[in-house]
Amino acid sequence: MGLRRIALTVILLVSVPVLLCAMPSIERLFSAREHKELPEAALSVHMASDQILVVSFTDSYHPESLPSNPLLSVPTDWLINGQHPIAVYHAARSVNELPKQGNAYPVEVGYSLYLELEEPLENQARYEIESPFGSHSFVFDDSVIFNESIKVNQVGYHPDSTVRYANLGVFLGDGGSREVNEDLPYSVITEGGTMVYSGTVQYRGDDTITNEDTITSGEYVYRLDLSEVERGGPYRIHIAQWGVSHPFSISYEAVDQIATTALRGLYHQRCGTALELPYTPYERDACHTEVALTKTEWGQSTFIDVPKGTPMISITGGHHDAGDFDRRPYHTLVPIMLLSYLEAFPTHFLDAQASIPESGNGLPDLLDEALWAIQGWEALQITDPMDPDYGMVMAGTETSSHPEYGLVQADTDRLTYGTFAVDEQVSAFTAGMMAHASRLLLEYGEVWKARSAQLYERALLAWNALEAAQPTTSTMYAALQLYLTSSTIGENHNANVFHQRFRQEAEALLIEDGYWPEQYRPGNITATCHTFHFSSYLLTNQMVDEELSTALEELLFRQAEKGGYMGFDMDTALYPLGVSKSYGWGAATAQGRYADVHAFAYRLAKSEEERKKQFAILTQYADYALGLNPLGVSFVTGLGSEQPNSPLHLDSWPAIEKGLPPVPGIVLYGPTSGRSGAAYQLAVSDTLYPVWEEQPQQRRWADGWSLVNNNEFTIWETMVWNIALYGAMNTHPLNGR
Template sequence: GVPAKKINVNQVAYAPGLPKQATLTSTATVAQAWALKNSAGTTVATGQTVPKGTVDPESGDATHLIDFSSYDTPGTGYTLTVGTETSFPFDIATDQLKKLRYDSLAYFYHNRSGIPIEAQYVGDAYARPAGHLNVAPNQGDNNVPCLATISCGYTLDVRGGWYDAGDHGKYVVNGGISAWQVLNTYERAKLIGDAAALGDGKLNIPEKANGVPDILDEARWEVEFLLKMQAPDGMVHHKIHDQNWTGLPLLPHQDPQARRLSATSTAATLNTAAVAAQAARIWKTIDPTFSAKALAAATKAYAAAKANPNKIADPNDGTGGGSYSDATLTDEFYWAAAEMFTTTGESSYRSDLTSSTLYKGKSLNTRGFDWGSTGPLGDITLALVPNGLPAADVAAIKSAFTAVADGHLAKMAGQAYPAPYSPTEGYDWGSNGLVANNISVLALAHDFTGQAKYREGVFQGLNYLLGRNPLSYSYVSGYGEQPVKNVHHRHWANQLDPTLPTAPPGALSGGPNSALQDPIAARLLTGCKAQKCFVDHIEAYSVNEVTVNWNSAFAWISNWVAEKITT
């Protein structure tokens, strides 16, 4: 790894008009003098650090707080100094923060399957042939059989969708939450935000002049894939991926492995029902035919899941792809009922929803939500999209968000490197994705109450992802002075092959994972404190992979942030 800085800042930019804080690592027990310098090296503000007094449990660092909020003059190339220590340079400005919304969404086109990625949209370095269309050596996703162990008796055409991550698998439960979150970014903006910023022509994708918002075109690429994963009986296959794991680097069109469908699962079926129901209402007037097709698939899936309520994906089906197995389905049932009810208003979905033990925000917590914990997605929809529920119930859902947001703020106030995230033990695989989702909870708390403290919490959380952390990394490629460069990805594999690119701007690394679940992390990070269980190494997949679900969370918050900075 690279040496960490002693003064850690948001390496990208602090927004004018909002609090500006940084962290000094120091065992000094008394306050230290800090200076803020502009790009010419002239001191523009000074102050005293505030010693924390205790060692921070999540980093192991003794730290001081540097609060330079009082300085608010926009500019670039500022640095903070304490004695001989200097921070990375940063801006007090909004330009970079505003670009993040589109770069984070660009991630999805880069990772599309079944379509050539064209230089006219991504530049020469990232252009590549279509993957998994049955052009040798690919075996293609054109007519994929099931695993021999389940021999389902049919093949499916499951071309398209997004690759999950650094691998070439396509997993319904993870692709589904990602498509949902991209769609929710739009749906929220349309209802209470700035939908104009998400109109047609905003992304560099093939559909950028079709009259439909590009963010919807991008999400539809995945929704269409989810619909193709539905079996004739209405259940949905859990995933499709290579028969054996491949090595790095390997571009999608070079993958020689056979592709196989895993069994159908209740989780994948409910996930598809939820996303297809959401899509049905979003495309209702934009494309009524697609809307009706999505609603029919959702209806069929929901009924099939109720008839097969406990078909759990095999936790040992992890050869050639991840297992994404989840034995608790209460939350998937809740989320699907919430989406079906919101779209249709039908009483059967309403009673499934209101009789759930999770009704009214019960699944929201300060660890956060992810592919295995989807209840909060239902709550977000119920809190944002008009439905026929009693006003008191909707108010209770919103209160659940503010209560969890208050929990995040209380924790962040005591942290050396504030990040809204309270896992039960250590940091999880994909902690940055959980942090990003929890930032969205703070953002929603601001949407529901208008209180400034929640907006400030959003920007504080963003600081952590963009460099105010104990390893001095911006976890977003292409942003900040020391961004991650070697994320685990079979195409963005410059570390292994100099003719290949590093990640394009806007990809969020999974981030610290206390469990050290790959050989590189296990070798280099033994004994690490939670926020330090990270290395920017391409083979360290348990800490430095990129995925659709982490980028969908990051895109959601990046769009919220861009909406809130008006200068």
């Protein structure tokens, strides 16, 4: 259950009006119409420091049931063992959202009231809390009570990393941040309470500034070193009189769980097939197995109205995007990344790892998922010799409008989808991924030779069509993969031609820095040239241009040294978020974007010291989206103690109705700098208090599907990058990794 510290009440699935966003700041969050005390079970308590008790409750979708505005609560409203707190601070945010009901967006708001006490609480003492919002009784035990200020990777840290840590940061809503005694001791304890490690917090920096130009946590940040904690778990961090963290492990098994859950998330986004037992409890029938041959020109905001009588074609393969069921040109990135990481880290990905229908076929499940993605592009390749676009690849599929959350899932979507027109860049990337997959399949035995040959022929078909069209887009990746594959199968004449083309384009785009967006800017998702577009040249045993290969490797390591496009310095970072600018949709949680260059630097490093350095950077990046962030939320569904309740994922709602959590493996966008002014999004973002613009940027998040910039996701912006990151660090000696 996500956000337990705020939302511990039972969710009432009833229709209520949306909270109005036209009201000023505090008042817009609350409009009391009845004075009614909450039941005792609605209040929960945890800690923010040794003298800050946090009382949390929600409005259970009924703001009118609250006796008064929680955001105006004062010390005289509260009694703790008969004494008033010396101060009360306030915070609020949405913790869940139901499907749209009429014109209303039913949102459940959670409140956290921070009660500052004269003295720390005493262990084993009973405390009685009385307030207008209810009463609560508890026995204080600092080895059990949760403390929200301690942030950890809520699944597990890698045992081989030389850098592991938690963060301590006290943030009290409208009470701001608090500094901490730098001599504050902490310990790491087992679930049974046995101490396995102790240390003292280390001050890292003042991160309290709030403005539109700086991506901050709003905290004074302290580090709790875990690098010497032995492999094992589950553990918790314990601070005397403060409480404990969420549980975590330090184990290969935890890392494998992360990698497997992320990969299964992509499986749940498959298009054109049924999802069923025993592979998943999130069952649905096959979807979108036919599309109309409309050949509509691609545009980022283009919808497709399918005229009656338009010819239909069969299609399977590919993956859905976000809250929609389209296939977009950006999705070409997915199989390219999967293939490139498999090539770089072949022992990190196993057959039957993710329990998908193809498990046991002799191929790593990651490769099966890449082949499923490629299958979608195969269906969109023009194979009619009479068609003037013969050999080219259409840029995806789309329909006339967005399907509505709560009304349909993939298999009940009745909208008619059409195809985009053929596209040079899509065709080039498809030619490359087909050749790439063809070559990798040859490593898995005779049984895959026919499929390998089929993909190679498809790749040549796309390449020849591109050559005839005299493309203006880059063909560097396609040329590289066709060179390596043709060389592998002994087609040396073709290999020489492709090699020459790759050398020309690599020199222009990489060594001479190309032209936007065809430039190498690792960590910038809008650039079309990434490490995995040329990494095969640095990994191959085939003949290479040694001078070019050396120059490319040096370029990669220069980018790794400067932290890529973002210029992120992990040594001085307060949180391992990776993004220092362009804090847009998905930038907050897709740490694989920023880790990508370090993954290949780790793979190609010549010295053990360099390998350890790059590996430590990878593992730190992996921690952020799993809970080591200022909000203490895991933004990956199915992983961690604190997870979002309401992602914008249409296939999740039927499961949620049945009592299941959201589909696992989804990497939500998370916090963003700006927000939309659309009423349906304000229904969620306006629940945030302090208000959105007054929050530090890393705290600008509220839970609710209609807040698209926070709670949507895409397979290409967030999911696949973290699949790659988690896979690159998924070393396990028992599996020979």
